[in-house]
Structure formats: structure tokens, C-alpha cells
Amino acid sequence: MSIATKRTITRSRTRSRTRPGTTRYQGSNRLAPYLFIGPFYLLYALFLLVPILGGLYLSFTDWAGLGTPVWVGLRNYANLLTDSSFYTALGNTLLYTIFTMVVVIPAALLIAVALNARGLRLRDTFRVIFFVPVVISPIVIALVFGLIFDGQFGLLNSVLRAVFGFGGVDWLTDPIWARVVVVILVLWRWTGYLTIFFLAGLQNVPRDQYEAAELDGAGPVRSFFSVTLPFLRPITAFVGVTVLVNTAQIFEEPFLLTQGGPGESTLSVAMFIYRAAFQRQELGYASAAGVLMFVVVFIIGRIAMRAFHVGRSE
Template sequence: MEPVVKGDTKTPTVKGGRWTEKKKTALASYTFISPFFILFTIFGLFPMVFSFYLSFFRWDGLTPMEYVGWRNFEFIFSDPLFFSSIKNTFLIGIMGTLPQIFIGILLAFALNSALVRFRNTFRTLIFLPYITSIVAVAIIFGVVFNNQDFGFGNYILSLFNIDSVRWNTEYWPVKIAISTMVFWRWVGYNTIIFLAGMQSIPRELYEAAKIDGASVSQQIRLITVPMLKPFILFVVFTATIGSFQLFTEPLIFLGRGLREEGITMVAYLWRDAFVLNSFGTASAAAIVLFLIIIFITALNLLITNRIGRTKKLS
């Protein structure tokens, strides 16, 4: 038996052993994280790959698949309802997103102000719509924007001597109603993000502005907004992606009919797949939606990078 040399900190290993401690640790680590990758492969990756494959076939879910090449894409690009869904998605996205940013910044500024009492209570209350069920929100707003005279929306209009509006059939009222649902649900979430950004702004800047006589609007315009630029870009980025995934609100508000005035792209492909049983055209529409999201994402990243470079140069 060889004597042990002092200062030798090397761990003895068994020659010819198949499993070292490093391999055992790696195996245990991969075993613990494997459920996520298995579930993602089954419910995420495989449906995406199969959707690309299915877009070149005609299939109703029961009969054998029939290869049709690019006909599914030709069909959706010749369908006026598909272009209406794209237009509606953009319009509802803009109408629901832009007010979130402006109102969210104002609410965050108020919650960050020392003049507002019970700030923690208001922060909790303003975040509640985000954790509320989407279906419940859509049902409640379906009652608010009821076509009858007793609907809350029409009642408010009657106070100004305006005739009742058919909220779920007319072109702009449909978009106003759905974008209002989106705004109500997400404005609290974006307010919390803006509030987190404001809390990172040194308070000395506001104190110096007050000493110089700056009003509240000037403080928001000259201090808050420029310092919140990364947070604003993040909110615009996430809200843009979310607007293209809008589905539950128009489905609950308009019903399975999904009128042309309010149908979105996700609702369009859902209707093709699960109402008309045309999985090929639905997959083709999903691919077009995927490419649009990739383009918008790349555009957002390009604008973000240019703004970041401009800020560094200045």
C-alpha cells in the first residue's frame, strides 16, 4: 500500500470504472430537466412540425390525407375573410396596445408618487384583471357591450343622446369592444412593469426638476419617458406578439360565427380547423401567422438595436 502524500488533493478514481462522479451528476441533472423537454416535444415541437407538414395536404381529421401542394395557401390568399382577419388583428392590436402604454405610464407615475396613499393596495387592485379568467372577462364585457338599450355601453351613450349601437355586428363597435377587453386585462400588467422601471430612476432627478419649477407633465415627458425607454420597448414587443395571438375575446364576444368585423387570425385558423374541419387550410394560415410574427419580431429587434446604438453614440 502506497503512502499518502500530504498536500495531494486529487480524488482517487477506479480504473476501468464505467461511471465517474461527473457522469453520474450529469445524468441526474438531465433526468430532472427531462420532463420539460419531453412535454415540450410532445405538445409544442411536434404540433409545429406537423402543422408545416399538414399545410400541404387536404385533411378533415378522419379520411386519409391528400397531397395538394400549395393549394391551401392559394385558397387562403384568395379568401377575403383571411385578409379581413389580418386587418382586424392589426387594428385591434393597435387600438388595444397604444392606450395601454400611455395610461400605464400615467398610472405607474401616480403609484410611484409619494402623494398617493395606500399605494400597495392600488398596486394589487390594478394587477387583478391580469389574473382574472379571460373567459370571465369576455362574458362580463359581453354584457357591458350588449346590443340592447339596457346594455351598459348603450346606456352611457343614451346619456349623451346617442342612439344605441349594435356592438357585435357593426364594423368599428366590434373592434372597440374587443380592444377594450384587451386594454382592461393588460393595462395593470404593463403598469407594474413601468412601475418597476420608475423605481430604478434616481429620485434626485425629480427633486432637481421640482426645484427648477418643472410641472408634473414636464417631469413625465423629460425624465420618466426617456428613462423608461427600454421598458417601453419591452412592453411594445410583448404586446405586439400578444395581439397576434388574440383569440378568446373575439370568440366569446362574437360566438362560433366569428363575424368578419371582428375575426382575428387565430380565430380564423381555429374556425377552419375545428368548425369547418379543414386542417390543411388552418395549418397554412398558421404558417402565415408564424411568418408575420417572425417579421414583426425582427422589425422590433432592429428598431430596438438602432435606438440602443443611437443612445450610446449620443
């Protein structure tokens, strides 16, 4: 059989296998994945991108919520940089963030290590107990803490008077103690939540790494710093960024417990934005504060991710 005959037979077989609707079927098959993921991106653009762009536009305007926004350029940003209330809110938010980074994250890590230990009885019970504050309504939490730290009839002051004969502390009316109470509330509410992330990371650490460390003569402390922490580096970075984002938006705790007071001692940036937008109807000014806070959080978050080498190959 000649070469030309073989080529003719091959072409005829190829044409016989190709049906008229095959090309159309392949085209629709390529579009199917986009049709499935399309609703997500539609909702993403509708409820995230559009509000972000709208807030960015409003930050350059003077708008009370009704009528047409008036373009004012960078005036809102200039006023923010000279607003003492904004700096107070920024300082309080920074205080909450630093406390959470320095105290809450290490506490959550140590609790996760304890819960992950072998031979621990009632392990699941302890996990549920630490996670309970996450599922409780912030309103209920604020009411309970208000009953505990009330200056006149609070449970804590009653115990201090009965046991130590102490006159009590103005927990919610003193600027310093009010910050302390909000910080305690943040500690109680977020420690269990962050513990879950660390616990999930600890369960993925290979057991043979600990066995190798024991063969090298490493004790529990040395194994923690040489094995546990290096394997938890991505989890730690994720938790750090999560804490940064959440504490930058902290609102329920100071709002429900102290209303940002006394004065502005517990005022957060989120509460500052709330007051500007819904109490003074300065939506453009509030949008500018939100944009500035977003820029600060984004920059610090990127620095944290680079510090932990997340997203880069080693």
C-alpha cells in the first residue's frame, strides 16, 4: 500500500469520527466552568467591589446621605490629619491591636499546645469551653461584662468589698480602667477563636519530627521552638493578619460596653466612622477615615506576610 493511500484512509477515518455537533459541544463545554463560577464573581462585584469604589468616591465628596455629593477633593483627608478625635480612635485601636498581638496570640498558642497534648482527659470538653465565647452574641457578652464591672452594683466590686474591704473601682467610668475592661473583653472573646486555628495547625505537624528531636536530646521547650513554631509559621501569619483586620474593625466591644467613653477613652476607628456617618451625617468624612484605615491595615498586613515569608518559595 502506497503512502498516499495510507494518508487518504487516515483522513477518511478522522472525518468519520468527527460529527457535526462536536465543535459546538466542545465550545459549550469550555464555557461551563465560567457559568458555574459566574454567580460568585457577580455577587463579589456587586457587594464588595461596588461599595469599595463607591466609598472611595465618597471620600472625595461632602455628602449627608441625601441629594448630590459635592466634590471637595482632598479636604476630608486634610481634616482627618488635624482631627484629634481621629488620632484618639487610632491610638485606641492600635492599643487593642498590640494587646491582641502580644497577649492573645501567645495565650491562644499555649492553650492549643495544651489541648493537643497526649493523654489529656476531657479534651473535647475543654475545646468546646474555649470556643463558647465565639458563638455567644456580643450583646449578651457586653451585658454580662457590664454586670460584672459595674461601679456600684457590679459583681467584681462586691467581691472586692466583701473579701478585701476595698471600696471598689470605677471600671467603666475611669478612662484607664475602661480601656482595661475592653481589653479583658477582647482577651476573653478572641482567645478561644484563635486557639482553633493553632490547634488545627498543630495536628498537621508530623509526629516523626518530634521523635527525631527527642532522639537528639531535645526537651519539650526545645522541641516547641525548634519543631512546633517553624511548622506553625504559615498559621501564625494567617492568625496575625486575621487579628489585625478584626481589631482594626473592633466595634461591638467598646460600643456596647462603654459607648466609646468615658469621653473618647475607648473610641475605636470603627466607632469614629459610625459617629461621623450616622450621627453627624458626614458620609464623605467617614468614607475618608475608612479609606485611610484600609491603607494602613493593608500595608501592615503585607509587611506581616513578608516577615513570615508567606507566599514565597524558600
